[in-house]
Amino acid sequence: MNKKGCSQILDIVAGDQVPQYLDLAPNIMERIQKRKGIRMQHRTRFISAAVLVAIVLVVLFYTVPGIAAAIGRWFGYVPGVGLVREGQIRVLAGPVSVTRDGVTITVDQVVLDPEKTALVYSADGIPSAAWITQPEDKHCPYGAALLLPDGERLLASPNGIQAWGAGYQHRFNFPSLPADINEAKLVINCLFNTRPGTAPENWEIPLRFILASPDVTAFPVIEISTPTAPAATATPAQSVPESAAPAAATGTSPAPVPITLTLDRAVQMDDGYLIYATVNWQDTLYASVDVMNTTETLHLRDVNGQDMLYELRYDEHTGVFGDQRETVFAIKTAPVQTPGPLTLALDWVSVDLLVDESFVFDPGPDPKTGQTWTLNKVVKIGQYSLLVRSAVAELGGYSFEMSSGEKTPENLIVNASLGDLEHTVDSGGGGGGGGNPGDTFFSSFNYADGLPEGPITVTVGSIGVRHYQSLEAKWTPPAASPNLLPTQAAACLTTASW
Missing domain, CATH: 2.60.40.1640 (Conserved domain protein.)
Incomplete structure (x- = not known):
């Protein structure tokens, strides 16, 4: 016999008596509107409001899957925090x-x-x-x-x-x-x-x-228990090796290691849902995994398979701390009008591979801050190639502009991390790039003792490449939104339609 938790039992019992897509707000507001001519004393208004809130919370407790379990974990979602x-x-x-x-x-x-x-x-x-x-x-x-x-x-x-x-x-x-x-x-x-x-x-x-006062604005949080779709097997041409060096030595790529996508929690707001998602990569050897170029790679679809508008929220995972080998992000959906499951899908992700390659850069005997060098140097890294376009001397260090030397998607480099192992480096960073052929990105590092005399050996410590694997996760919202889909304002919901 399968054991079920308390929240599962309550969900099953409530599901037998309450419609799946019950939305209490319209009926409650209708009853309030019908009685809006009745004047109540302050104390009566306070007690009535408290009773109304209590009734709503009790019904939500038994009818919205995950609310019961979430009450013990989250106070709620506070806008701006x-x-x-x-x-x-x-x-x-x-x-x-x-x-x-x-x-x-x-x-x-x-x-x-x-x-x-x-x-x-x-x-x-x-x-x-x-x-x-x-x-x-x-x-x-x-x-x-x-x-x-x-x-x-x-x-x-x-x-x-x-x-x-x-x-x-x-x-x-x-x-x-x-x-x-x-x-x-x-x-x-x-x-x-x-x-x-x-x-x-x-x-x-x-x-x-x-x-905090009782009227603090906080939206309820729904914990989601979502099965992930089976990981798709990538073709040999699309698979990404755990290390570029072994792939170059053997001439073949090992079988891809599965990455999974889960939906963890949702916040029902006035104009849609804020959905928190996690890309899990615990069972891989990748240094990191990132979601890039979301306007092309990340899709939200309704029950009919139609694309829905969404907005990526980079800092809405405030208060959520995933494991070291998880990438957490959030999306804000447009109002959900059609009852049924939502599907979040990813076409590919960027994975960082640890590598050990280098190239020689000679800035001369007396490099100056602000000085630039055109390099156009190609560094071969297994089946990949990195094009180092130029370098600039910054205050105490160097910044290198790069792009992928290959244009085919399966061999595309989307970022790289550089350093200098022969001198003391106290900081570094990088950025840029969108994951498309021709996109440029950069990596920089700063020396503890100022710019050294050239030549120097620049080490490529890691590269980011595309990992092709169809990732999907589904979730059924507890109710369809009564709000109409935005018309002209919807153009602001995605970067592509901005």
């Missing part, structure tokens, strides 16, 4: 702004739960002369911290950024605070992406936290 854990929830007592020399920093939102302290702040009025615009510009050591009353500093990295001409907004996930600490200071040593001394520095902004 993300997922918030169940437990004592505290918020910022009120917006806080400080202005110095025409620059205003505003702490827009702080939400504290038992797991983290989510903080959103914005800076505006930054003079254009303060922004870094050239590679040789010196950066200020930007950072933000929470200073506690006992002097302890809590550190965190930015979790998402929005920028405009005179400012930016940053999100941070700091560690959780003890329940008895309701005051802290936001300490910002200097403003993001500015030159030292060009804008006000050393900010200290006092914050005060209070218990």
Whole structure:
């Protein structure tokens, strides 16, 4: 006999009595509208609203699969912050702004739960002369911290950024605070992406936290238990080797290792669903797996197989921490009008392969910051080839512009990571590229002791290539949305139709 959890049993029992696509909102609103002429005393209104909310929660508890299980895990989804854990929830007592020399920093939102302290702040009025615009510009050591009353500093990295001409907004996930600490200071040593001394520095902004009121805006979270579609077997021409070197030595590609796609949770919002998905690659030898060029590779389809509009949300996985070998992302759907399962499909993903190749770069005996070199050097890496187009000397390091030397999709390189093993390197990075033939990308590294005299041996530590495997995951929403599909405004829902 198969054992079932409590939530499964409740779902089965409720399913026998309640329609699968029950949507309570229209009937509730209709009854409220019919009685809107009746005046109630304040206490009566409060009790009636509380009873109504309780009834809705009870019905949702028994009719929406996953709600019962989710109640013990998530308080809800708070717009602008993300997922918030169940437990004592505290918020910022009120917006806080400080202005110095025409620059205003505003702490827009702080939400504290038992797991983290989510903080959103914005800076505006930054003079254009303060922004870094050239590679040789010196950066200020930007950072933000929470200073506690006992002097302890809590550190965190930015979790998402929005920028405009005179400012930016940053999100941070700091560690959780003890329940008895309701005051802290936001300490910002200097403003993001500015030159030292060009804008006000050393900010200290006092914050005060209070218990969240019952009317805090939080959408319910639905936990999803979704089976994944069987992994498709790639053809030999499309398979990706675990390491490029063995593939070159044997002349064949090993069988592809399966990657899976799962749908983990959903948030029912006023105009669609926010769906969290995970690409799982625990059983592979890949260094990392990324979802790229989503307008062409990522598809959302309704029960009839029709493509649906969606928007990729890069920073909506706030509060979700996957395993080391998982890639988490989220999409915001258009309103769902047709009852039935939704299908999320991926055509291919980018996988990073660890490699060990190198090339010689000679910047001369006295390289200068801002100096550039045209290289057009081809580096063979197994069945792949990397075209190193050019190099530029930045402040304390080099940045290399590259592209794939092959144009066929199965042999396409979409990114590469470079370094120098013969000298001390203290930082590095990269970016660019969209996963298409001809796209350029770059990798840079900075030396601890300044630019060394050439020639230098540049090591290729990893490359990103396309992994072709049909990935699908399905989920049936609990109710179809009564909202109409957007017309002209829908053009903003995908990058391709922007």
